[in-house]
Amino acid sequence: MSGISHFTTTLKLLSDPARLRVLAILEGNELTVKELTTVLHLGQSTLSSQLSQLKEQGLVTFRREGQYVFYRIPRHSPDSLEGKLLRTVREIVPEAEWYERDRRTLKKIMEERQEASLSYFREQKTQNQRSPGQGWESVAMAFLLTLRSVRVVDLGCGSGRLAALIARAGNTVIGVDNSPEQIRLANQMYHTEETARTGTLSFVSAPMEETGLEANLFDLAVISHALHHVPRPLDALSEAQRILKTGGQLLILDLASHQEDWIQEKFGDFWLGFSEDILTDWMHEAGFSNIRFEISGRDLEYPAIEALVLSGIKPS
DSSP states (O other): OOHHHHHHHHHHHHTSHHHHHHHHHHTTOOEEHHHHHHHHTOOHHHHHHHHHHHHHTTSOEEEEETTEEEEEOOOOOTTSHHHHHHHHHHHHGGGSTTHHHHHHHHHHHHHHHHHHHHHHHHSGGGTTOOOTTOOHHHHHHHHHTTOOSOEEEEETOTTSHHHHHHHHTTOEEEEEESOHHHHHHHIIIIITTTOOSSSEEEEEESOTTSOOOOTTOEEEEEEESOGGGOSOHHHHHHHHHHHEEEEEEEEEEEEBOOOOTHHHHHHOOSSSOBOHHHHHHHHHHHTOEEEEEEEEEEOSSSTTOEEEEEEEEOOO
16 A cells, blocks of 8 residues: 555544544553443444454554453554554544543453452462462572673583573673583583673683682672582682672572481482571681571472572672
């Protein structure tokens, strides 16, 4: 369709009050056909015809969400024909006699949506149930994205998954592990692909007690479920303190002290977790301050074992 044909066709569409009402009520909202018919008091077939014409001219679009179809106004460039016409519509429709009535009905529909959600959670049986996708891994990944433009060392990085996630958020990351095989896997899986989209990622084969990295280099050091494999944990904490900048943070994720000795054979653990007292003492001895220790909860698969989170700051 030529520019002038598109222009005249669009103007004809906007000359109909019913279609103006559709655009006015969709401004800033996504609504189903049922909700639109409730607001506009139009039959479903009539409304479907209006929506089809508006969609053909690019003034509305839709998306499917399960059994529902939601209509909305697509984003347009302010300088496009559609952008200019929709801006004009927004400016003039509040003068229409139907505008405030439609807004009141829309407000009632939005309140009903909220009430439907609240009524679901009033049922005791639905409280605190885990819903699909509501895992701690997604929460952890979301918080990783809050890190920006910092230097991070992942001590005991294993095959590099956590290091890659931190790099992907836009940071400079070095992963350290004493296993050449793990470092080989890390390089194979992450270093050659688009992992560090806006950051950098590299891996070093070295023990975390003696990394060989430059002192005062990193903003954050992470030891994630690796300290219980280290024969000399205090040496690892001291090395982390050495390579951190003043004000840098050490974050440890590990297991709380337990008596499940089968874990040593199955997972190669050296230590059966750590108590708060011993970890806190080691952190002080290594030179950290502002030490915080939290038990983060039991493992669903191994309920006899609890996880811990500990952090400390390298003081000035």
